[in-house]
Amino acid sequence: MTVRLLLADDEHLIRGALAALLSLEEDLVVVAEAASGPEALAMARAHEPDVAVLDLQMPGADGVKVATSLRAELPGCRVLIVTSHGRPGHLKRALEAGVRGFVPKTVSAQKLAEIIRTVHAGNRYVDPELAADAISAGDSPLTAREAEVLELAADGAPVAEIAERAALSQGTVRNYLSSAVSKLGAENRHTAVRLARERGWV
Amino acid sequence: MTVRLLLADDEHLIRGALAALLSLEEDLVVVAEAASGPEALAMARAHEPDVAVLDLQMPGADGVKVATSLRAELPGCRVLIVTSHGRPGHLKRALEAGVRGFVPKTVSAQKLAEIIRTVHAGNRYVDPELAADAISAGDSPLTAREAEVLELAADGAPVAEIAERAALSQGTVRNYLSSAVSKLGAENRHTAVRLARERGWV
DNA sequence: CACTCCGCATGACAAATGTCAGAGGCCTGA
């Protein structure tokens, strides 16, 4: 029984190479390729693959977003996310979106082929190291508002702008930022943003 | 005449896939692979390849640093840099380090093989789009000190810390930051850092 | 030589940010 694959990655070099390598496995066949989120969705609709191998970062819509849509439209299609930069939060988001596998690009093609089979068989696979990171990072201590405000502060916007965009008073924004900063053990909002990013809490 | 290649990329998946694809070209042979900067250097010394294909971002030492060392130790070895995130400044740094080719990972393997041949023949190749970006970004308007201070400010450190690390007075640091911010047309140091990063000026 | 940059500094002022205390409203679980 062959497994029909959809490959989505914006880096042509990698996608092509991957397609070539996976095709060497006689039980795997690449039926579609895509270079962006929306394209991946379209290809999935057209070809209804058994397993979708998605890069986490793609133009248009990232792997997790695509996975969410896919879950609704093609429940039979298992999703496997492949990523370069394994941030704990992404893993959590991905699992919540119904993704069946999550691996870093540091695995070998051999291993990836095995994982594709595992996922296709209905099992889950999460890279052990990423899983350990995710667990040690734990859950976000931030409340919804704190996270929201921190997010808006991410690109260095002044408090006034954040307040406007969040429809809050400036004082409230400062309070949230302050508590977020202290919860994260940061020195100021900017390092707080960085920390939250690293742990995938924003 | 065959071209002997060194492949360096920390992502096993990509490296392996790339090796497989490039090996399909009968005039190319991969003689060594590496997963980090230092390893790439060691492999280069051991195998003396004709062309080194280096990922820009690797643990240990990035592609440009490896290229610099390589230039000194193995002048006959041409260096080709491959990158996911093409930031203008990297290109400039790379060319200054004597790199002969600079391409994004969005090219196809076919194209990459051609580029490897071009580089091996002693010519240069720079991705047109990256080149255009680099030209439109232009040269950094920042003085050496401004850039240095901005760099230190990058992770959100307070002025006091920057001043200490740069052995400057706090007032001076603020002045440099201020002028850097105005030169970049930013609203504050943090957006300035972001802008400078995007343009490869830090 | 005078002029002009640049690096480096100081001091002072305005604006933004971080920190606290307090206070009311809403919702949830005991």
Next chain:
DNA sequence: TCAGGCCTCTGACATTTGTCATGCGGAGTG
């Protein structure tokens, strides 16, 4: 029902920034 958490706000304060004027010395230039 009541305690406790979160959301929201205000006001006041200390601290950190951003901005500006100004000064000095060195390097390079006309």
